[in-house]
Structures are given as C-alpha cells and as structure tokens.
Amino acid sequence: MSEIRGALRQFFWEDEGTLNVGREVFLGKDLTHRLVKVLRLKEGDRIALIDGMTGRYAAVLTDSGKRARVEEKQVDIQTEKLGPVLLLGMPKREALEAVLRQATEMGVSAIVPVRCDFSQNVRLNEERTRRMVMEAAEQCERLTLPKIEPMKTVREAVEEVDGVVLWADETAVPENGDMQGAVAFLVGPEGGFSVEESEMLRGMKNVRGISLGPRILRVDTAVVAGLSRM
Amino acid sequence: MSEIRGALRQFFWEDEGTLNVGREVFLGKDLTHRLVKVLRLKEGDRIALIDGMTGRYAAVLTDSGKRARVEEKQVDIQTEKLGPVLLLGMPKREALEAVLRQATEMGVSAIVPVRCDFSQNVRLNEERTRRMVMEAAEQCERLTLPKIEPMKTVREAVEEVDGVVLWADETAVPENGDMQGAVAFLVGPEGGFSVEESEMLRGMKNVRGISLGPRILRVDTAVVAGLSRM
Numbered sequence: 001m002s003e004i005r006g007a008l009r010q011f012f013w014e015d016e017g018t019l020n021v022g023r024e025v026f027l028g029k030d031l032t033h034r035l036v037k038v039l040r041l042k043e044g045d046r047i048a049l050i051d052g053m054t055g056r057y058a059a060v061l062t063d064s065g066k067r068a069r070v071e072e073k074q075v076d077i078q079t080e081k082l083g084p085v086l087l088l089g090m091p092k093r094e095a096l097e098a099v100l101r102q103a104t105e106m107g108v109s110a111i112v113p114v115r116c117d118f119s120q121n122v123r124l125n126e127e128r129t130r131r132m133v134m135e136a137a138e139q140c141e142r143l144t145l146p147k148i149e150p151m152k153t154v155r156e157a158v159e160e161v162d163g164v165v166l167w168a169d170e171t172a173v174p175e176n177g178d179m180q181g182a183v184a185f186l187v188g189p190e191g192g193f194s195v196e197e198s199e200m201l202r203g204m205k206n207v208r209g210i211s212l213g214p215r216i217l218r219v220d221t222a223v224v225a226g227l228s229r230m
Numbered sequence: 231m232s233e234i235r236g237a238l239r240q241f242f243w244e245d246e247g248t249l250n251v252g253r254e255v256f257l258g259k260d261l262t263h264r265l266v267k268v269l270r271l272k273e274g275d276r277i278a279l280i281d282g283m284t285g286r287y288a289a290v291l292t293d294s295g296k297r298a299r300v301e302e303k304q305v306d307i308q309t310e311k312l313g314p315v316l317l318l319g320m321p322k323r324e325a326l327e328a329v330l331r332q333a334t335e336m337g338v339s340a341i342v343p344v345r346c347d348f349s350q351n352v353r354l355n356e357e358r359t360r361r362m363v364m365e366a367a368e369q370c371e372r373l374t375l376p377k378i379e380p381m382k383t384v385r386e387a388v389e390e391v392d393g394v395v396l397w398a399d400e401t402a403v404p405e406n407g408d409m410q411g412a413v414a415f416l417v418g419p420e421g422g423f424s425v426e427e428s429e430m431l432r433g434m435k436n437v438r439g440i441s442l443g444p445r446i447l448r449v450d451t452a453v454v455a456g457l458s459r460m
Contacts, residue, residue, distance in 0.1 A: 081444070098328065105451045107443065140445040212458075213337065214311070215370040221335045224454035228442075
C-alpha cells in the first residue's frame with residue numbers, strides 16, 4: 001500500500017479469475033492496444049490493474065505490453081462503498097454518454113435502462129455501453145463496474161427493487177424530506193414521465209416522489225443531483 | 231398566469247428596459263434569427279419572453295418575427311430563488327460547456343472563473359460564454375442569467391465572498407458536516423488544487439473544506455454534487 005492514491009493510472013483487467021501478487025497475467029488484445037498503441041506505454045512501465053473482484057494492484061508491463069507482473073496489492077475491494085441503483089429512463093442518444101459517466105462517478109452499483117413512454121431512444125449498444133462505463137470507472141478510481149441490467153419497463157424496474165425507490169417527480173413539492181433508506185433512484189427521460197406512468201408510480205408502494213427543485217434539469221444533471229442527496 | 235409552466239418555449243429578451251403587458255417590442259437581430267430562421271416560427275406564433283428584471287411574459291410574434299406583442303405576465307421575478315455563487319477553477323476547454331450548463335441548471339446566482347495553478351485553459355470567450363449560459367437558462371426556465379464575473383485568482387475569488395465558501399477538497403474527511411449558511415462553492419480544475427493553493431485555502435477564515443466522497447469526480451459532476459447539497 002505504498003503508492004499514493006491516483007499515482008498509477010488504473011485499468012480494468014477483464015480476464016477470468018482474480019489477480020494476486022507475483023502472478024504474471026495476459027492483458028488481452030484490447031487492453032494491450034490501449035496501453036501500447038494509444039498511451040505509448042512500454043515494457044517496464046507501471047500501471048494499476050483492477051480485477052473487479054479482489055481489488056487494485058500495482059503491476060509492471062512485460063512481454064512488450066502483452067503481459068503484466070502483479071507486484072503489490074494497493075486497495076482491497078472491501079473498502080469500496082457503493083451507492084444506490086439507478087433506474088434510468090432512457091434519454092436521447094446524445095445525452096447517454098454523459099449520464100452513464102456521471103452515474104458511474106456517483107458510485108451507482110447498477111444501472112437499469114428503463115423504456116419510458118417519452119423515451120426517444122430505447123436501444124443500448126451493449127459493447128459501447130460497457131466501454132463507456134469502464135472508462136468512467138477507471139478515471140474515477142472505482143474498483144468495480146456498475147452492473148448494466150437488461151432494459152425494463154417502468155413497472156418492472158420498480159417492482160424488482162427490494163426497498164424504497166426515490167422518484168424525481170417534477171410535480172412533487174420541494175421539501176426534500178426523507179431520503180434515508182432508499183436503495184434506488186428513478187429518473188425520467190427528456191420530457192419526464194407520461195400521465196399514465198406518473199399515476200402508476202404514485203400508486204406503487206415502494207415509490208417516494210421527491211423534488212429536485214424548481215428548475216427543469218436535464219437528465220445528467222438530475223441524475224447527479226438526485227444521487228448526491230441519497 | 232393561465233399558461234402552464236413550460237407550455238411556451240422561453241427566450242431572453244436582451245434589449246434595455248423591462249417588458250410589460252400591451253407593449254410591442256423589437257426582438258433584435260439575434261433573437262429574430264433564432265426564432266424565424268432556426269426554429270421556423272412565424273408571425274402569430276406564441277413564445278415566452280423574459281427580461282431578466284421583472285419576470286416572464288407570454289408574447290405573440292408580429293412584424294414577420296421582428297417584434298412581439300406582450301400579452302400576459304406569467305411569472306414574477308420575485309418567485310425565483312437563486313442558489314450560491316460558483317467559484318469555478320477553470321477546467322479544460324472541452325469540459326467548460328457542460329460545467330456552465332449544469333451550474334446554470336443548479337441555479338447559481340453567479341459564476342466566478344478562477345485561474346488555478348493546474349488550469350490548462352484560462353481564457354473565457356465572453357460572447358460564447360454568454361450564449362451558452364443563456365441557452366441553458368432558457369431551457370431550465372430560469373428568469374435570470376447567472377452573472378459571469380471577471381477572471382480572478384483563488385485568493386481574490388475567496389476574499390471577495392461575504393460569507394462561508396465551501397471548498398471541494400479531495401483530502402477532506404468524508405463526513406459532509408455543516409453545509410448550512412455557505413454562500414459560495416469552490417471547485418478546482420482537473421487535477422485539483424496545488425499544494426500551495428490548498429495550504430492557502432486551509433488558512434483562510436471563510437473557507438470550509440468538504441468531501442464529495444471517495445471517488446475522483448470530473449469538474450461537471452463535482453459542481454452538481456456540491457451545489458445540490460447546499
């Protein structure tokens with residue numbers, strides 16, 4: 001644990017199994033490409049590797065960047081405290097990247113894409129999403145990736161949460177009452193929720209409407225503002 | 231006050247003076263261009279106009295969109311509650327637009343650009359900034375624009391605040407203590423504050439360091455997360 005936080009740039013190691021000190025591991029084609037071709041790192045350079053299961057390790061590139069030797073465990077995964085689940089009303093395509101990045105920075109444990117009446121885009125490219133979320137997780141120094149769930153309807157998404165869902169409801173009174181104990185945050189797409197969706201949500205037992213203030217927030221801003229109060 | 235909130239798209243009217251019901255006003259070249267050429271509105275179409283001083287008004291386009299007749303006052307400026315001042319360590323150029331937009335949505339009353347040791351960009355194009363902030367204010371339905379102050383050093387920016395400045399300090403203990411009564415929020419550029427700046431800030435009487443959590447947040451995320459807790 002001798003490296004200061006952030007001193008080594010960190011990367012997710014996506015192979016099966018876990019890292020441990022002394023092991024020399026293959027980095028895989030994608031990661032080697034990023035390290036050697038994009039970032040111009042060389043054999044002997046140090047990076048941090050994360051396996052998503054046990055923690056973060058300092059490592060040295062070997063074999064022209066195709067492999068790395070794990071030298072030291074830096075951070076144990078047990079230290080990572082994750083936040084709530086984000087139930088994300090699918091926003092416009094051009095807004096998606098910022099939303100995924102900012103939700104990852106805010107520490108969500110999972111993201112559930114939600115198909116809403118006002119969603120103009122309900123397609124999520126799995127590979128592209130994984131890549132965006134991984135890069136955000138690397139940059140903000142998470143030890144795990146948020147899990148990306150399959151697309152759900154509003155009802156499915158809410159019903160599957162075992163606990164209170166806070167709902168960013170534009171019609172709620174701004175009092176910012178009790179946010180304690182909630183385990184998920186539901187935010188709508190541009191234009192919010194339809195009348196039918198809003199009525200359904202008001203009738204669901206585990207949903208609590210909250211106001212994020214008097215202004216109309218874009219999806220990315222609503223996500224950060226809501227999560228930061230939980 | 232018969233229009234529901236958001237029913238008319240709103241625009242800032244930038245002429246001198248104030249709007250009032252019955253008046254027919256020139257919209258100016260820029261606004262007419264946006265309305266007629268970009269948004270394809272026509273004489274007789276209704277919009278909302280904001281003068282930044284008295285409130286928001288429903289209006290009807292006349293004279294081929296060169297003028298508008300003010301029909302009804304919708305919202306009085308007195309109803310707008312604004313938030314703190316943002317002391318913004320100048321971020322990279324590509325991050326600036328999102329930061330200005332999100333800060334505007336969060337209701338900041340003013341933005342003070344701050345020249346920090348780690349700022350890679352310390353130029354703020356005045357006209358471009360005004361435009362970005364105005365569009366964000368229109369979309370989130372503010373009645374006033376955040377004031378954009380002249381660029382300052384960290385010391386100048388903090389000293390000129392008459393009250394407590396919350397400082398997003400990456401070394402602060404995450405306890406999120408007393409944020410009450412603060413009137414400004416100081417956030418650093420990518421890479422944060424230098425050792426010298428941090429020492430200076432720790433010695434300033436009206437500065438209170440707060441933690442935004444264990445992850446490294448990008449500037450836009452830090453701005454929203456900090457402001458939403460004030």
